[in-house]
Every structure is written in structure tokens, then in C-alpha cells.
Amino acid sequence: MLDLDRTEITTGPIPKILAILAAPLLVQNLVQVLQQVVDTLWLGRYSLEAVAAVGLTFPLTGLLAAVSIGASVGTQVLVSQRVGADADTKAQRGAANGIVVGFLAGGLAGLVVAYFAADIVAVFGANELVTQYAAAYLAVSAILFPAMSTSEAIESGFIGWGETRVALYINIVAVGTNIVLDPFLIFGWWLFPELGVTGAALATGIGYAAGFGFGLVVALRARDGFHLPRNALTFSRDDCREIIDIGWPTAGQYISSQSARVGMVWLVTLVGGAAGLAAYTIGARVAAIAFVPALGLQQAAQSMIGQNLGAERPGRARRTTWTGVVMASVGLTVVGVVQWLIPETLSVLFVPDATPAEVAVAADYLRILAYSYWAIGATYLLQAGFNGARRTRTSLIATLLQYWIVRIPVALAAAYLLEMGVNGVFWAVTISNIVAALGLGAYYWYETATGMNTRAVTLAQSEAAD
Numbered sequence: 001m002l003d004l005d006r007t008e009i010t011t012g013p014i015p016k017i018l019a020i021l022a023a024p025l026l027v028q029n030l031v032q033v034l035q036q037v038v039d040t041l042w043l044g045r046y047s048l049e050a051v052a053a054v055g056l057t058f059p060l061t062g063l064l065a066a067v068s069i070g071a072s073v074g075t076q077v078l079v080s081q082r083v084g085a086d087a088d089t090k091a092q093r094g095a096a097n098g099i100v101v102g103f104l105a106g107g108l109a110g111l112v113v114a115y116f117a118a119d120i121v122a123v124f125g126a127n128e129l130v131t132q133y134a135a136a137y138l139a140v141s142a143i144l145f146p147a148m149s150t151s152e153a154i155e156s157g158f159i160g161w162g163e164t165r166v167a168l169y170i171n172i173v174a175v176g177t178n179i180v181l182d183p184f185l186i187f188g189w190w191l192f193p194e195l196g197v198t199g200a201a202l203a204t205g206i207g208y209a210a211g212f213g214f215g216l217v218v219a220l221r222a223r224d225g226f227h228l229p230r231n232a233l234t235f236s237r238d239d240c241r242e243i244i245d246i247g248w249p250t251a252g253q254y255i256s257s258q259s260a261r262v263g264m265v266w267l268v269t270l271v272g273g274a275a276g277l278a279a280y281t282i283g284a285r286v287a288a289i290a291f292v293p294a295l296g297l298q299q300a301a302q303s304m305i306g307q308n309l310g311a312e313r314p315g316r317a318r319r320t321t322w323t324g325v326v327m328a329s330v331g332l333t334v335v336g337v338v339q340w341l342i343p344e345t346l347s348v349l350f351v352p353d354a355t356p357a358e359v360a361v362a363a364d365y366l367r368i369l370a371y372s373y374w375a376i377g378a379t380y381l382l383q384a385g386f387n388g389a390r391r392t393r394t395s396l397i398a399t400l401l402q403y404w405i406v407r408i409p410v411a412l413a414a415a416y417l418l419e420m421g422v423n424g425v426f427w428a429v430t431i432s433n434i435v436a437a438l439g440l441g442a443y444y445w446y447e448t449a450t451g452m453n454t455r456a457v458t459l460a461q462s463e464a465a466d
Contacts, residue, residue: 009162009304010084010311014323018300024168025159026296031168033289035175035207039200040285042182048353050197052274053133055281056124059265060113061141062258066251067109068149071102072156073302073387074247078239079160080303080388081460084310092232095157095219097239099150101247106149114142124266126277137197144205151212154219160303161226166218174211178203242463249392253399260403264411264425271415272361272422278354279347279362279422286346286366290335290373294328294380301381305388310460314453321385321444328377336373343367365426372430375437382440389456391447398440407432 004020043050075098082091113120117139121131151174155167181203188194195202219228268276301324308317339346343363347354354362379402383395407428414424 004162006083006162009307010313010316014304014316014320015327018297018304018320018324018327021162021164021300021304022293022296024164025299026293028164028168028171029292029295030289031171031175033292035178035204036285036288038175038179038182039204040281042186043197043200044352046186046196048278049127049129050133051281052126052130052277053137053197054200055277055284056121056126056130056134056265057138057141058281058284059258059261060120060138062261063255064109064113064142064145065148066254066258067105068102068145068152069254070247070251071098071105071149071243072152072247073250073392074098074101074243074245075153075156076160076299076302077246077306077387077390077392078242079157080162080306081310081390081463083161084307085460089232091161092226092228093234093236094239094243095154095160095226096228096232096234097236098153098157098243100235101240101243102149102153103146106146110142110145112142113145114139117142124269126269133197137201140198140201141205144202144208147205147209147212151208151215154212154215157219157228158215158226159299160306162303162307163226164300164303166215166226169218170211170215173214174207176207177210178207181206246390246392249396250387253392253396256396256399257403260408263408264429267408267411267415268422268425271425275355275358275361276422276425278358279365282347282354282362283365283369283426286339287369290332290339291376291380293331293335294377297324297328297331297377298380298384300324301384302388305385306460309389309453309456312457312461314457317388317453317456318385318448321381321388321448324381324384325378325441328381329374330377332373332377336370339373340367340370361422364423368423368426368430372433375434378437379433379440382437382444385444385448389453390459391452391456394443394447398436398443401439402432402436406435 004017008017009021039054040051043054075095078094078098079091082094118135121134121138124131126134151170155170158164158166182200183189184192185195185199185203219226221227265277265280268280272279301320304320305317308320343366344359346366347359347362383398386392386394410431411425411428414420414428415422418424420427
């Protein structure tokens with residue numbers, strides 16, 4: 001049912017093709033979220049301080065992940081446009097160099113963060129035990145970060161080609177390894193030492209290394225047309241430059257959003273205390289599951305849009321974006337309704353030992369956040385429309401406005417001027433999501449009406465012909 005001829009991406013019915021491409025990515029993202037859920041569930045049984053520590057590092061590890069996201073999006077867009085232009089050899093070479101960019105950038109960023117891990121987490125002012133746990137978790141995650149960045153890069157080569165199933169298989173290997181190792185390394189089962197939060201980070205890193213190894217074997221042996229033949233395994237400075245040029249705004253976008261989340265963690269802790277931080281952590285975990293459909297559609301749409309632009313079909317690329325917007329908005333609205341109805345159940349599921357006060361605060365956040373789920377879905381797909389056309393800088397600017405011009409100021413005003421406390425901070429998240437969706441939608445309509453996709457076609461054809 002999920003078999004897809006490559007030519008269908010530029011000729012087949014858009015909703016069907018998007019769904020087929022997105023289905024493995026949806027499951028892939030669920031698998032990735034499962035990794036976070038498993039970590040939280042095990043650590044919740046280890047101690048509440050362990051959960052708080054991971055919550056404290058969540059935006060920090062997100063900042064680190066910006067490096068891999070930049071390399072991944074740059075690789076995906078470059079490969080997809082070259083495939084659409086029938087420049088297969090150049091697409092394979094681009095994927096190989098995407099792995100190089102992912103490894104080098106991931107290694108450099110990881111070493112820097114590992115060295116300063118203790119100093120970074122100390123600024124949040126959490127209690128001594130939470131700070132100690134958070135520093136250990138962040139340091140180990142950073143040291144093992146190159147495994148994640150290379151795994152993400154090789155996945156992007158497959159996704160850009162239109163073979164999204166392998167990305168799922170890579171993640172199943174990675175998360176399966178993590179799930180098996182988690183209790184052994186956290187609690188010291190069998191012959192393993194009890195490492196607590198450090199064990200959770202170590203299990204995740206080992207899992208990503210296993211996933212990358214699996215993906216590399218598949219790529220070298222070939223899969224549905226995408227493989228890395230010997231002539232593609234050559235270093236190309238131009239390809240690396242293209243990947244960085246496309247991907248750095250996406251990395252900047254992610255850094256912007258995650259650094260704003262760091263500010264939000266600080267503000268939530270200041271206004272809401274330990275209960276507020278626990279609620280924010282629970283909300284982030286639940287929301288990560290809720291966003292899975294939109295993330296899968298976004299990744300699928302970026303490849304589909306890129307291939308259609310490479311194949312000189314700008315109108316079809318535009319229709320793909322709007323079709324994805326409708327699909328993501330409707331899907332996340334349904335998820336939001338479910339979350340609004342059972343927030344307490346979801347909160348207890350993630351932290352069984354949470355106090356009634358902590359559950360009540362977490363439930364408030366989940367209900368407030370649910371009102372903007374449709375907007376989050378629309379934003380993801382509108383960003384895909386810009387990214388597929390190499391307009392990643394537009395997504396960066398939109399994110400800067402969303403978080404720093406709307407979310408943070410509104411959170412401060414609601415918490416202090418309106419005296420809404422931590423709920424005011426939560427409402428700022430929802431308001432900023434809605435403003436971002438409406439603004440980005442209006443701007444995408446204007447840009448495509450004035451020839452953005454046509455210009456992207458010209459650029460893609462020129463690059464493929466060089």
C-alpha cells in the first residue's frame with residue numbers, strides 16, 4: 001500500500017502522495033517520541049528530580065539538535081530538487097556530503113556544549129540535586145551528539161529521494177536499542193552500573209549510533225534507487241556549501257525557538273516553581289506526541305515540494321503546501337480535542353508520583369495549549385512550503401517574530417502586568433502559535449502569487465545543470 005513510484009511524486013494525486021510519503025515519517029516521529037516517553041517514564045520512577053532535570057535540559061538539548069536539523073533540512077532539500085531535475089548522481093553525492101556536514105558540525109557543537117555543561121545548567125537556579133542531574137545528562141548527550149547528527153543526515157538523503165520507509169527503519173533500530181538499554185543503565189539491572197539520568201543519555205546516544213550504522217549499510221547496498229555508489233562518495237566543497245546555505249537558517253530557526261523555550265523554562269520556574277516546571281515538562285512531552293502528524297507531513301511536503309520545483313512544476317508545489325496545511329490543521333484539531341478532554345489522565349501517565357497540585361497545573365497547560373493545535377499544524381506545513389523552495393530564511397524570520405516579538409513579551413505581560421501567574425505564561429504560548437500561523441499563511445499566499453516558486457524552479461534547474 002505504501003509502494004510509490006518516484007514519478008508519482010510529481011504527477012500523482014497530491015493528498016494521496018502526501019499521505020503515502022508521510023505515513024512512515026509519522027510512525028518514525030512516533031518512534032522518536034516513544035524514546036522521550038520511555039526516558040520520562042523510567043526516570044519518573046527513578047525520582048521526580050530526575051524528571052525535572054531532563055525537563056531543564058530539554059530546550060538545551062534542543063539547541064544542540066539545531067545543528068543536526070540544519071544539516072538534515074539542507075540535505076533533504078538539495079537531494080529532492082536534484083532528484084526532481086533528474087540529476088540522480090548529483091543527488092547521491094549531495095546525500096554523502098550531507099553526512100559529512102552532519103558529523104563535523106555535530107562533533108564540534110557537541111564538544112563545546114559538553115565542556116560548558118555544568119556552567120550552562122547552573123544559570124537556571126534549580127536545587128542542587130536537579131542541577132547535578134541536569135549537568136550530567138547534558139554532558140553525556142553532547143559527547144554522543146555526532147551519532148545523532150549523522151543519523152539524521154543519512155535519513156534526510158532517503159527522505160529527499162522519496163524513500164521515507166528507510167527513515168522509519170533507522171529510527172526503529174535507534175529507539176529499539178534505547179528502549180532495551182534504558183532500564184539497565186538507569187537502574188543498574190543485571191551487570192550494568194546504576195547511572196540514573198546519565199544512563200538515560202547514554203542509552204539514547206548508543207541507539208542513534210546503531211541507527212546510523214543500519215542506515216549506512218542500507219545506503220551502500222541500495223534501496224529503491226537510492227544508494228551511495230563509490231563515485232558518490234567524494235567530498236564536494238560546493239555541495240557542503242549548498243547544504244549549509246540552505247540549512248543554516250533552519251538551524252537558526254531552531255536555535256531561536258529553543259533559546260526562547262529556555263527563557264520560558266526560566267520564567268515558568270520563576271512564576272510557577274517546581275510544580276510549574278513539572279507541568280511545562282509534561283506539556284512538552286505530551287505536545288511532542290500531538291505534533292507527530294504535522295511533523296511527518298512537513299517532512300513529506302518538503303521533499304514533494306522540492307521535487308516538483310526541480311521538475312519545473314511550481315503550481316503543483318504551491319497546491320502541495322496548501323493541501324498539507326488543511327491536512328495538518330484538521331488532524332491536530334482532532335488531537336487537541338482529545339487532549340482538552342483528558343488532561344489529568346495524560347499528566348498522571350507521564351509522572352505517576354506527581355502531587356495533585358502538580359497534576360492540576362499540568363492539566364491547565366494541556367488545555368490551554370490545545371486551543372492552538374490547528375495553528376501549529378498550519379505553521380509546520382507553511383514552513384515546508386518555504387523550505388522546499390530554499391526560502392529557509394523566511395521560516396527563520398517567522399520563528400524569531402513568533403517567539404521573541406510575541407511569545408516572550410506576552411508571557412511577561414500576562415504573568416506580571418495582568419497577574420495571571422503561570423497560566424499567563426501558558427496562554428502566551430497559545431497566542432503566539434495562532435499569530436504565527438495567520439501571519440505566515442498570509443505571507444505565503446502573497447509570495448507565491450508574486451512568483452516565489454517560479455524563481456525557485458529557475459534556481460533549481462540552474463544548480464542541477466552545473
